[in-house]
Amino acid sequence: MRWMWIDRIIDFEEGRRLSAIKNVSLAEEHLHDHFPADEHSDAQPVMPASLMIEGMAQTAGILVGTLNRFREKVILAKIVSAKIDTDVTPGQTIRYDAELESNHAAGAATNGIVSRWVFNSDSTPGEWERIGEINLLFSHIDQNFSGLDFPKENFVFSDNFKMILRAAGLDRLAD
């Protein structure tokens, strides 16, 4: 399941917001290069912030996709702002809460909060800790770039996305 940077949709309010989680695992190869050991320090596997932006883009992109039953090709067009204050390491879970800010025929804007699950050292339950914000702008590409031809099939919301939608019981929202 390459290039899926969310594991599961955990909350959804139609037309308003969608939340997803990603479990960060030491088995993910990219963590071995980010950052490897060198002569000065041990390896420090840290989830790259750029991939957290992708995770938020997938979360918010599904939210935007639901607005038109996934008929539109929803493409990330602009990272309006992105701020991640704290590292996420293997064994932790990232939570993406995306909220619709604006929606137009040509595209949509979303605001997003990034959190991580923090385990308590005692046996009490852990809690979500807010670690950043990612605000994005999406384009409905068939409504833009007039003159350019795109394939008819929706290459954005592929089978990988459908699997995630099915797992959350949201495939009813697609045609």
Add this chain to the structure above:
Amino acid sequence: MPTTAMTREDIFKNVQEVLEEALGADPEDITPSATLTGDLEAESIDFLDIVFRLEKKFSTPAKPFKISQGELFPENLMENPAWVSNGKFTDAGMDMLRKRMPHVNFSEFEKDRSVNKVSEVFTVDAIVSFVERKLNS
């Protein structure tokens, strides 16, 4: 924010903030005559960002400020062959531009009429005029 009694100067200050946030431009560069794509280096997707931010900035609970697609930045300006000849807008083309963009001052563009310079009509002042007309309508 109350928009009923906004002066042109108030509108300009708010537009300046919108462009500062959307384009990361320096406030001193956002002058009335600055062009969006030239002086402020806006790209096509920034236009949608600007539209969203203007809507948010000038909406009130009593009066939403909603911009329809193509209202501020019209598209397909060359789709009719009668509008363009030898890379320049014809009289019919200029009439169409004026009709679709009443917020734009075409006096400078009128002298040249080149299609590849049409993006220069989108100045900061044109956005201020657009907002002013819309708030007063």
